Structures are given as structure tokens and as C-alpha cells.
Amino acid sequence: MVKLGNLKLTVIGGGSSYTPELMEGIINNQDVLKVSEVWLADVEEGKEKLSIIADLSRRMVKKKKCSIKIFETFDRKEAIKDADYIITQIRVGQLAMRRNDECISIKHGVIGQETTGAGGFMKALRTIPVLLDICRDIEELAPNAWLLNFTNPAGIITEAILKYSQVKVIGLCNNPINFYKKFANSYNVAIDDVSIHFTGINHLIWITDLYIKGKSRIDDILTGKSDSYEAKNIPAFGWDPEFLQSLGAVPCGYHKYYYQTDHILEKQLEQYYRNETRADNVQEIEKELFEVYQKPEIQEKPDILEQRGGAYYSEAAINLILSLHRNSKDVHTLNVRNNGTIKCLPDDVSIEVNCVVESHQITPLQVGDVPAQIRGLLQNVKAYEELTVEAAVYGDKGLAHQALTLHPLVPSAERAKNILDDMLPINKEFLPQFN
Amino acid sequence: MVKLGNLKLTVIGGGSSYTPELMEGIINNQDVLKVSEVWLADVEEGKEKLSIIADLSRRMVKKKKCSIKIFETFDRKEAIKDADYIITQIRVGQLAMRRNDECISIKHGVIGQETTGAGGFMKALRTIPVLLDICRDIEELAPNAWLLNFTNPAGIITEAILKYSQVKVIGLCNNPINFYKKFANSYNVAIDDVSIHFTGINHLIWITDLYIKGKSRIDDILTGKSDSYEAKNIPAFGWDPEFLQSLGAVPCGYHKYYYQTDHILEKQLEQYYRNETRADNVQEIEKELFEVYQKPEIQEKPDILEQRGGAYYSEAAINLILSLHRNSKDVHTLNVRNNGTIKCLPDDVSIEVNCVVESHQITPLQVGDVPAQIRGLLQNVKAYEELTVEAAVYGDKGLAHQALTLHPLVPSAERAKNILDDMLPINKEFLPQFN
Amino acid sequence: MVKLGNLKLTVIGGGSSYTPELMEGIINNQDVLKVSEVWLADVEEGKEKLSIIADLSRRMVKKKKCSIKIFETFDRKEAIKDADYIITQIRVGQLAMRRNDECISIKHGVIGQETTGAGGFMKALRTIPVLLDICRDIEELAPNAWLLNFTNPAGIITEAILKYSQVKVIGLCNNPINFYKKFANSYNVAIDDVSIHFTGINHLIWITDLYIKGKSRIDDILTGKSDSYEAKNIPAFGWDPEFLQSLGAVPCGYHKYYYQTDHILEKQLEQYYRNETRADNVQEIEKELFEVYQKPEIQEKPDILEQRGGAYYSEAAINLILSLHRNSKDVHTLNVRNNGTIKCLPDDVSIEVNCVVESHQITPLQVGDVPAQIRGLLQNVKAYEELTVEAAVYGDKGLAHQALTLHPLVPSAERAKNILDDMLPINKEFLPQFN
């Protein structure tokens, strides 16, 4: 039901460095949202960060003369109770475990990225049980709340929640909003004049058509005539226009792991031998960020946050909350239950497609059939994701082995086994379901 | 592509008594639509009516100081050439043939309604070839135009166009907009606060859920606690709340032909014996209407038009054109290609569901599975419709017999044959494909 | 697992007048089957009949010098325990209730046949709970047994068992075997030279192709050039060859209820007014049969049994048991779970199609798509059957009303309600689930 004002908004993983951006969004839309309480919940290990973030949030609220009350807590249930919107942005095992994920993968010669490949797989095993625990609390204490899940790998996590809880969950990613922003900018039009046909699953979405003010512009991108695509999202290597044309669709940034595997692997191996990982890099940025955050003179989201990556994450979240709140029937690109939308995928899996947002439900726009070029990879990765969810929920090592073997970036069952044999013991404390 | 101003809007069957309402809608939205030309095309037999309508339209335009030019023509191609929007509202064989449809049906003891049963079946056989001819012209002369088809039976006609032409067609009915109006009125809220889940096909749509400001209200209707449903749409007989509750959905008005067959049949037989048909009734109203239309002092849509039925037809059309024109991603309930939206129906049939409207395309919102209560009747009627399209396109009497036999309101193959044997000869001049 | 000899075969409803035919089949195939025990179980009300049948069976065994032991019992569990094959041929409420089913239906002007229409519907409501009880016993006492269900309406009963028990059930009908016999006879070839493509559900199967020695002969039947079809199976009225050709398939005998409704209804009304029902007719035949059965000089299946109808029922059963027993991968036409075989029907419903029989499983041969002529009626009747199963299992009067309303032979929701209101009270003692 549409609720007018007095919203309670809860952030689980409130001590995250992203929170200030979210706070900014809430504050800037306070005339519509009328949030009365923001609860920042985190685990005790994150006490210091949580405290810094909560204090900064309070300064931000005060600066803008808002009446929002900021709460910080280690008691998740208290934060969840009667919340209207709950955002989850947690990292089970922190950056230390992410570092392990990346290093073990690459040590075995396979790409280990936070969301894709063996890295994302391991992160899912650690994270799903925690998220399902949170969902148990939501079912009990805030059954009508919308859960906005940002936690990566967002597609897999959202699928686990869709399959194993009653919570009204929506999976969110900043990939789609970035495409909208980019194309609006390239063609110098308003966001509303951009229409993008997305097909796929989280971090594996293809753009099968692009309309600017009602005119198809996809060929600009496929033929490389436009610079609107390669500029920022895709790193150094670029895409071969001939490849894009026979693909008939624009891949997203994460596709490079599948289509440009050789180069990415080489680059990751280099970094590994130099003992540099993305986890290390992020750790440094985070350190720097929190140093800035705690300065009393900082009363707004500092510009430095933009370097952290995750551009427009909060904007995506705030836009979604606004549509839910206003029951506005807007179109957003979200992770939801398939239910026949993409016909070549099972009904009960998560997909990332355009959806109409109403306050009581999210309805995907029909996609239908998918060309073979896209279908084969999409179905393979989705089957991997389904097995990962089952392995994580039931703590089934055999299914974990099957999942990893099926992953297109893992070249053999043996390699999958070796990675698993290294990863499971080191993650033991985060995998009670496997013991 | 979104076109700014200078729109050419063409009405085929421009001499229809509904046209003044449409004109009113165009004039009232002229600041957004910026229509430069309205072409009213009709057949020579309708010369007098066309002339009356065109003159009235000109008076209406002048009264409102609009700069729209009104053209009347018997040359369809001239009217279609380079049109941006084309509306078809024709009646092949006029009311005389409608009278035959109704009388022959009821003479054989089956319901003969203009859109449902043997009546709608016969109308489809006459109309599909004409509409497909029109589509040939549109393909050639205005390939980018949107065709808004009002011509009944709108679901069957739209399906024929979807299957046998390249034209960008949308089937339109006033059934959905009437539900929106009714519920908005009952709950005293704005139309935008009403969200209705429609499942079905033209003139056979069920409301499977209803939300008012984000809160489900379907139980109000199913339990009869609310008067919001039975009041106007459904005639005398009403619905049994127990039946509605086990159905789990709100039927539309045309469902009474299927669910209340006995009563409707009895009533139609009575009228038949009194030599009164709906066709006769409409003929009288039409006569009266045109008498009013030609009075020079009439410079606006006269109130008497409301008695004609078809409430909000033009509003539905104008709203749709506005959304197409503005590329607004609004949700409308339209007749479109299924493509997996309702999983229990074939991909290539027409369905009537909620859709997102963009200037370049209409995308249905995913419906998924349908409960058995709805499914059985829906699938049966749809198979009848598919066969009717084939019979009409190929002039296949055998398939015509199969179609009619399959119709739930026709009790046996023999009865179907007898009706057909009476109907085909009398319609001979309108059925070149059967000769 | 294939078991060699010492078979225990159980007949629930052993006192049925059909049992002697079954006994004959067992005895004639004893060299392959090596049955050691036949258990005839029945309810105490049927004591006299059971005793007559058991005695006759013993005389038949003795005459042929077989070593099969015949047991009669009212203790169903004793009969089921460790059985290898269990046959159910029961009639809950006996012929008295069948008489009610037929009379109440026709009184309301709708066809009331034992398996089709309101008659079959009511029989299903009475029978499903009893069959599911039997299945509970089989799950406990003979989990590896094959259950051959003859009990009508066989398709609906089998579907209930498939959905609500773990028993290995096969639904059997004599319709398919009669077609094989008839065509073999007409073309003067061996049964093995006849190949029939069946599509449909129990008592609603269409022959979509017919091959005699590898050559398609369906057109002989569709064009009426052959007399092989109409002779016996279809009563007086016959089929119009033009209708058959546009149907593109040969209907089964029960199709006349749907395609020739007017005639059947007229005939049933006549009988009703003469106070003659099929139930009365059967009652008389049964009386006569049992008088013969109890004569000590009768030591074989008496010829008079052939008048009872149900020709080749036992042959179908014995053939199936032989194939199961020998693990012979033969093709039989059986009622099994759809599982995608007929693509336009749900996965979990029962269908009647060609299947390969192995001792451990029955696998349907893929059917795929079905033409619209067949599809519409098939889907409608199947949805009615699904609702009937749910109504019977959950004792849900609302669903019972929806089921009956959806039935193509019931013209309106009101008529359905009136029939139900007459039927439910009179069946009260057999419908504990509704109380």
C-alpha cells in the first residue's frame, strides 16, 4: 500500500562507504519521500566505520535542515522492525575474503572476479545464508517491506531470496542506469528520451535495441560510428565492430570476461604476480574515504567517493524507491523472477530486464525469444547460477563442484575441484551450511 | 520515430457516428498533438454520412480556433499516404448485415452478438479481407504509421493483421478504460491510483487483481461488498458473489454470454420474436444522431452521442495516441501479439493485456500462468478465433465449420453447419474469398 | 524389477461382472505370467457377487488345470500386501448412484453420461477419495506394485492418483484397443500392422493418423470411403465426411457428446421421459449375468458377457501386464502424466497417448503440437478435469461449481449450480470431504 510519509528506511551494511551517496539521495528527495527514520545496521566488527558513517549522515541531514533521524545499531531485528524499505549492501568476510577469492582463482589460472567466475561463486556461498537469515527477520518483523538487494553477486543472491523466502525482493545493479546516462549524454537528450531493450541476467545483459526519441540507434553502436559506447564502460581492449554486428547486440562490461577471456586473464595474472588485486586496490580507496568521512567539516558526500566505482548505485536505488513510493508505473531495469519473460530460461530464476514499478508489485516487460548468439551463453551461466544457489542453500559440495565445472570460465572439472579444495577450507567460518 | 507536429491522422470509416467524439479528443489535445490534417475516408455508399461528419468536424475545429484541416475522401490510398496514425472503424455490410448475423444466430437457438458467438464470427469473415486490403495500402503508402484498430471483433481482426501483414497494428477496446473509470469513481481516487491486472483476450478479459493506491481491493468486488462493479457494466442479472469468489477473478461484461447463457439466450429469443434486434436499435439511434449532426448550430460533440454506447472509445484512442506521440512509457490495456505473455496461449495470437507504450513499440507486461477456471474457457475461445482467422483469410468453409463448432456457445457441429448454410449465401457479396 | 513367476495379482472390485474375462486372460497366459495368487477384494455390500465370481474363477482355473489360487476378501489391505499388479474396477455408490447421476443431469437438460459431462463429474467426486485411500494402502503395503486403473472416469481418477500419491499408476481404457481391432479387421491385417496416432485424453482421443503396413490410410476414414470406422463404435447418427475432413482427424465415440450434442441430448431426454436410463439397462444385464455365473456347469467365461459392453477391456489389461512382466518395450495406448508430451497441456495432467512399456516405467511417445480444431476442446475439457480433481480432493464446493461451469456440455454457471445443488445432498454419504 502506498504510505504517505513517516517512512522508515533501513540499510543493512550501513557502515559501507557507499552510504553517504544514498543519504544524499534521500535528503534531496525528502519533499517526496518524507523519510522520518534511517536505520544503519551493521555487524560489531564494523563498529568504527558505522560510527563514522552515522556521524557524517547526521551532519549531512543537519546541513540540509532535514528532519530525518539517523539510528546506528548492531541489532538487526530492531533495524528491520516495521521498516518500509530495506537496503542490503553487505560483504560477508570483508575485503580479506574477496582477496582470497581473487587470488585462489587466478592462482588456478581462471578469472576470479567479485561477481563473475570463481570469485563471484565463492562470494555467493558465503553470502546467501546470511541474506536468507536477514529475510527470516524481514518475514517476521516487516513482511510488507520492499527489500532492495545490492549485495553482489546480485543476480544469484536475489534468486536465492526469490526461491527460499517470502520477502518482496528486488535485485538492483548500476549497470543499466549507467547505460541510460551514457546514451543520454552521447545523443544529448534527456534520460526519458532513451529506450533500451535489455535481455539477460545480472552482469550479463545484452542491449538488443536502443531507441533515441523513438528512432533506433543500435547500429550506431554496433558499427562503431558512435563513440557513445566504448568510451568509459569497457576497458582498454574495446570491441571489434564486426563481432558486435554479428552478435546483433551490445554486450555489457562484464561480457569481456567471456568474450575477451585471454586478455583479461593475462592482465589478472600480471597483477597477481605483482601481488596487486582489485581487493587491495579497493582497500586502499576505502581507507582514504573513511579518513575523509570522519572530518567534521565534511557535511556533504565528498567528491572522492566517485573514484570508488559503483557510479549511480544510489541514484538507481533512490529512483526505484521514488517509483515504488509514488506508485508511478515507471519502467526500471531490475532483477526479478523470470516467470516466462525470457522464454528460454526456467520460470523460477532471476533475470535482469525492464519492469514496470508499482507500489505493490514489479512486473517484467515481455522479452520472448532470444537469438542463439545470446541464448547459449545466457543459459549456461544461468544453469551455473541455479546450481550455485542450491549448493549454497543446502551446503552441498557436490553441487558446488558441478556449478563451478559448468561455469564457462572454468575449463575442467578438475580445475573446479582444485579451486574448491582451496577455497572451502579458508572460508570455513562463513560456511556453516557445509559443515 | 517521435514526430513533432504536422501530424496526419486518418480515419477509415470516417463517416461513423463516433467520429465527433474522436474530433473532440484531437481538438482538446491539439497543444500536444499538433495535428495538421485529419483525413476522413469512407466508401461511396456512405457519402451522405461522411459529408455530415466532415462538416461537423470543420465547425468543431473552427469553434475552437484550431488550425486542423479536415479532408473527406473516397480514395483510401490518398488518405493513407504518409499518415502518422490511422484509425479503422468500419462496418462491412453495414447494419443490415449485422441484423442478419443476429437473426440467423438466434433463429438457430444460439447467441448472436456483434462480437461474440456466431454473430462476431460472421462479422469477422466479412471484415478481415477488407482490413487486410487496407493493410496492403498502409504497407505501401505509410509503412511507419501506427494502425489503431477499433473494428470489431477487434481481437480477431487484430490477430489477422498481426499474422498476415507487416503493419504496426494495435487493437483497441473501451472495455478496459471503462473499468478504470468505474473503479476510480467507486473509490473516489484518480485514474492513476487504480491498477488493474487484466488477463485474457478482447471481450473476454478477467480482472485477476485490483489495487487502489497500492492496496488490493479485488475482494471488495468478489464478495459484493462494493457496488463498484455490478452497477452499470453488467445488465440486470448480476453475478453471484459465491461464483465470483471461486472464480477468483472479476469477469467482464461479455462473460455473461458464457456464464449466463440461459438468461441471455432467453432474452435474445424474446427480442427476436418481437422482431427487435440490437441492430434495429442501433439503426434508430444512428438516424437520430445524424439528424442532430447536420444542424449548423451544432459546433461541438452533442451530448446525445453518449447514448450510442461505446463510452470512452475515443478517449482510449486519444490517450493512446498521446502516449505514442510523447513516447511516454505509459501503461495501456491493448490487443497485441502474445509472444509468451500468457503462457497457455500460442505465441502468435492476439491478447488483451497491460502494455507499456513507447513511440516505436508496444510491449506487454508479463502475465505468466493463468488459473484453470480462466484457462479452459480462454483457450477454447482463442482456438475458435485462430480458426476464424484462417477460415477468413483462406476462404475455407471447412475451417469455418470447425471454428463455429468449437465455439462454446454453439452446441453441436450440426447446428454450426446449419448456421453457416444460412449465413454464407446471404453474405455472398462480402465473401469473395469463399467463391 | 522383472519378477519371474509367483505373481500376486489383486483385483479391487473383484466382484465385478467383468472379472471372468480377466480370469480368462490370466489363465490363457499362465505360461508366461506364472500367477500364483489372484486376490479378489470387495466391499461387504457386494458379498454375494464376490462369492459368485470367486467360485466361477475357481471352476475356470480348475477346468484349465491351472495352479492359480483364488482368494476372496473384504480386507483390502490383505489383498494389497505384496501384490505385483493391482487392478481397480470399483463403482462407489453402485448403479443406484449412477442412475442418480444420469437422471439429475438430464433433468436439468444436460447430458449425464457415466464418464462425460455432469455424470462423470459426480462419479469422480465420489470415487477419487476412495481411490486415494486405496493408494495410501498400496504406498504402505506394495510400493513396487503397478496399479492398473480401470475405474471411470479413468482419466480424471488417474490424474488424481498421479498428483496425490506415489503409486505407480497406469490408466487403462478399451477405446484404443477397439480401434486397433477394428482397423485390423477392416484392412484384414494383423494388429501389429496397424499404427494409430492418438492425441488426447481419456474418452476424448482423436486419431490424427492411421497407418496400415506403413501406408497412411487416414483419408479412407475421413472421406468415408472405408466402412472401417462408423460401423460399430459410433451409434446411429454417423459422421459427416466433410466435417471429418476439415477436422483432419477421426474422433472417438465419446466425441459425439460434444459434436452431436443436440441428437444425444434429445435421445437421452426421450429415455428419461420413458424412465429408462443406461443405469437401468446395465442393472438388468448384470442381474442376468450373475444368474449365469452361478450355474455350476459354467466353467468358462460365458458368451453373454460380451453384451455387457467394455469389449476387450480385459484383453487390454492382460496385454499390458504381459508387456510389463516381460519388459518388452511394446507400444500401448495409456493414460499417463503429460510431462510435455502434448505441448498445449500442463505438465502434471493425465493424457491418453501411445507409450513404450518397460517393466520399470511407461514412457509416452512425443506428440508435440496439436491443430487448433482439436486443441480448443481438448484444453477446455482438461481444465474442467483439473478443477474436478481439486474439488474432489479438497472437498471444495466452489471449485466443483467452477469445474462444472467450465464443462462444454453445461451451458451456464446457473445450470451448473442447480445440478450441484441436486447432486451433492443425494451423494452425501459418499462425499465425506465436502462435509
Add this chain to the structure above:
Amino acid sequence: MVKLGNLKLTVIGGGSSYTPELMEGIINNQDVLKVSEVWLADVEEGKEKLSIIADLSRRMVKKKKCSIKIFETFDRKEAIKDADYIITQIRVGQLAMRRNDECISIKHGVIGQETTGAGGFMKALRTIPVLLDICRDIEELAPNAWLLNFTNPAGIITEAILKYSQVKVIGLCNNPINFYKKFANSYNVAIDDVSIHFTGINHLIWITDLYIKGKSRIDDILTGKSDSYEAKNIPAFGWDPEFLQSLGAVPCGYHKYYYQTDHILEKQLEQYYRNETRADNVQEIEKELFEVYQKPEIQEKPDILEQRGGAYYSEAAINLILSLHRNSKDVHTLNVRNNGTIKCLPDDVSIEVNCVVESHQITPLQVGDVPAQIRGLLQNVKAYEELTVEAAVYGDKGLAHQALTLHPLVPSAERAKNILDDMLPINKEFLPQFN
């Protein structure tokens, strides 16, 4: 139609070293088959081989006192005209091109096998146009003939024929018959006592259940308790029982390319560096075989043929022809159109599953759903096959690139491009469709 005697049997690629085995099968079943003519057709380049094979065939026929006439011809049309069964076993480009396929693949670090990976891909591009040309002749000159396609990659070739011709084609492989033989042998039972549930596509079939005399034995294989599996079919590396158990199915030999990629790749690289390929190996065996074949004293299939591989190929073919000829409704494992049999694959693709064989048609047994472990790989490889067919038929280099990129054994789009850039020019004379 079942034809009695006077069969004309045509072998396209009649000069193949496999032909003597086929001849042996024909001769041994001559009492049933009653073949009057065997036509061995080949290209002029194979003149010498063809002559040797034809002469040997004549000696074999004479030795057994058969009345079969042996024809040799370079005129394909003459051979096809009025044939009853046509067998295709051709190798476009001979072993020289196979050598290129293998070497180019491995040079780029990917597995290049004759049927799997880049090797099979290239072979398909060369072979499909030739097979479709043959089909044009069959459509014209022998439209009722059954085409038994042995030509590899048999699944892809069969799919191309199913999609782009009207010929009654069946794809055949010796993989399934080898499993039957092996299990019959291991369990010491007759072949008829073995029942294997196959799911998949050619050279990628999983055994999802195994029954010996009606008892499930799959666990014997999955747990490694039985030696019935690993002994011969799977090379040195063996399978990890834990992997098999979580897979829940027995892979076929070709699965090692996907599941044991590292080892196979290493082994192929070794051979490549030693300048030894499978093509070289086969070339030597062939040379030796033909030396034996031409000895006048050889009047039967020489034992040495067994070393050539392809065990039981001819037996599979002869068994199939026997079932077709006798209209016997036996179950064979064949490559046929999916049509919904495996629900997660498109309707129009080829699959390899159990089928019932009648003289007029082949009908697959319903498979239904497939577990995720199998599904992901199966769907990915099938999408690659679909694209390969399109690329081969339309000579579309872009689709060829997409096909190869999608193949699980090709790690990146760039690698696919490099392989293609090396392969296409060297195959130029065999790829008219690409020029």
C-alpha cells in the same frame, strides 16, 4: 510403406573403408531384407578405393551365394533414383582437410577434434552444403527413401537436413549401441534386458538411468562399484566417482573434451609437437586396410577393420534398417527433430534420444526436464550447433565467428577469429557459400 523385397540400397561414399562391414550386415540379414541392388556411389577422386570396395563386396556376396547386385558409380543421381534406403558416409576434403582442422585448432591452443570443437565446426561448414545438395537429389529422385546419415558431425549435419530439406533423415551414431553392448556384457544379460535413458545431442549424451532386467543399476556406475563403464570407452584419465554422483548421470566418451579439457588439451598439444595427429593415424590404418581389401582371397570382412574404430556402426545401421523394414516399433537411439521432447531445447533442433521406429516414422520418447548440471552445457553446445548450421547454409562469416565464440572449448572471441582466419582460406575450395 513397407516394401517387400527388391530393395535398392545406396551408399554415398561407397568407397569408404567401413563399407565391407555394412555389406556383411546386409548379407547376413538378406532373408529378411531381400536387397536386390546395392549402389556404391563416390566422387571420381575416390575411384581406386571405390573399385576395391565394389570388388570385395562382389566377392562377399558370391561367397555367401547371395543374389545381390553390386553397382559402382560416380553418378550420384543414378544411385539415388528410386532407392529405398540411402546411407551417407562422406568426408568432404578427405583426411587432408581433417588434418588441417586438427592442426589449426591445436595451434591456437584449443581442442580440435573431428566432431567436437573447432575441428567439428570446420567439418560441418564443408559438409553441410554437399549433404544438402544430395538431399535436393533425394527430394527429386527418391522422395520416399529413408536417409541414414552417418556423416560427422552427425548431429549438426542431421539438423541442417531437418531444417533445410524435406528428406526423411535419421542421424546415426555408434555411441548408444556401444553402451548397450557394454552393459549387456558387464551384467551378462541379453541386449534386450538393458534399458538406457539417454538425454542429449549427438556426441554429448548423458545416461540418466540404466535398468538391467527392470532394476535400476545406474548407481553401480556412478559409484564406480561396477567396472562396466570406464574400461574401454573412456581413455586413460577415468572419471571421479564423486563427480559422477553429483552429476547424477553417466557422461559419454566425448564429454571428456568438456569435463577433462586440461588433460585432453595437453595430450593433443604433445601429439601436435610430435607432428602426430589422429588424421595421420587414420590415414595409415586406411592404407593398410585397402591393401588387404584388394587381395582376391579376401571374401569376407577382414578382422583388421575392427582397429579402424567406429565399432558397431554398421550393426547400428542394419538394425535400424531391419526395424524400418519390418515396421517393428522397436526402440533405437537416434538423432531426430526435438519437437518438445527435451523441453529446454528449441523445437527444430536435432537431439539424440530413444525413439520408436516404424516404417513410416520415427517418434522420440518424451524426455521432459533435464537437471541443471546437464542443461547448461547441453544448451550452450546446442546454440553453437544452431549457429553453425546457419553459418554453413548462408555462408555467413559473422555467424561462423559467433558460433565458434560460443563454443565452450574456445576461450574468447579473438581466439575464435584467429582460428577462423586460418581455417577459411585453406578450405576455400570447399566453401563456395562463403565466396
